[in-house]
Amino acid sequence: MMRLVVLTGAGMSAESGIATFRGSDGLWENHRIVDVASPEGWAKNPHLVLDFYNQRRKRILEVAPNRGHEILAELEEHFDVQIITQNIDNLHERAGSKNVMHLHGEITKARSTSDASIVLDIDGSELNWGDLCPEGSQLRPHIVWFGEEVPMIQPAAELCTTADVFLIVGTSLQVYPAAGLIHSTPLGIPQYIVDPNTPAGISGQLQVIAKGASEGLEEVKEKLLRLL
Numbered sequence: 001m002m003r004l005v006v007l008t009g010a011g012m013s014a015e016s017g018i019a020t021f022r023g024s025d026g027l028w029e030n031h032r033i034v035d036v037a038s039p040e041g042w043a044k045n046p047h048l049v050l051d052f053y054n055q056r057r058k059r060i061l062e063v064a065p066n067r068g069h070e071i072l073a074e075l076e077e078h079f080d081v082q083i084i085t086q087n088i089d090n091l092h093e094r095a096g097s098k099n100v101m102h103l104h105g106e107i108t109k110a111r112s113t114s115d116a117s118i119v120l121d122i123d124g125s126e127l128n129w130g131d132l133c134p135e136g137s138q139l140r141p142h143i144v145w146f147g148e149e150v151p152m153i154q155p156a157a158e159l160c161t162t163a164d165v166f167l168i169v170g171t172s173l174q175v176y177p178a179a180g181l182i183h184s185t186p187l188g189i190p191q192y193i194v195d196p197n198t199p200a201g202i203s204g205q206l207q208v209i210a211k212g213a214s215e216g217l218e219e220v221k222e223k224l225l226r227l228l
């Protein structure tokens with residue numbers, strides 16, 4: 001089976017009703033990124049940060065995968081589909097995709113502030129100040145914040161080297177190191193990007209489908225099936 005590696009960003013979930021952040025003046029749901037997605041923000045006001053992710057978790061569990069998520073799951077009938085997502089939501093999994101690597105963490109998990117290897121499933125529960133890991137340290141959202149290391153970047157880059165086809169959906173390609181993953185793909189393979197606002201400075205090798213995720217992925221699906 002041909003291996004289709006897919007890199008998705010916040011635009012993938014926009015049609016499910018989850019806001020992207022560069023669409024709204026660089027704010028994420030009306031908050032400055034530094035306040036809710038950085039170690040400095042956590043140190044300054046952990047209550048605000050916990051509340052922010054409690055709201056995001058509640059919202060994500062209220063919404064449903066969109067047609068774009070479904071198409072990526074359906075493509076598993078024809079391709080070995082490997083998804084690398086920058087999203088913290090679980091909409092790919094809920095649409096039925098089996099191989100999903102989360103680069104920036106997962107909203108339904110918490111981790112210990114003293115030992116990053118302690119990661120717990122919290123599903124839809126709130127995470128509050130005073131919620132402790134089994135070792136007795138405060139739990140924080142299992143999210144990679146700006147300025148923090150991205151532990152999954154190496155496995156993601158290795159996966160990209162094995163791609164027969166590469167597809168990008170709904171990312172501004174402004175957040176590194178994720179945006180650099182395209183450089184790990186083999187030279188000369190078919191590459192597509194689905195995004196209504198094509199990011200500046202992308203390589204000429206990428207075929208641009210300037211549409212939203214649902215409509216754009218219907219088009220990509222037809223192109224991909226012709227490769228078989």
Ligand code: NAD
Nearest residue numbers: 009010011020021022086087088089170171172197212213
């Ligand atoms: P971004 O907000 O920087 O860019 C979003 C991209 O989506 C833009 O290029 C925009 O043109 C595109 N877009 C908008 N509507 C679309 C649609 N209907 N279909 C397809 N594309 C559409 O997002 P990013 O590049 O993913 O970086 C943002 C970071 O913020 C990520 O690392 C992520 O962790 C976090 N984030 C996650 C979520 C989520 O989990 N759903 C939501 C917001 C932000």
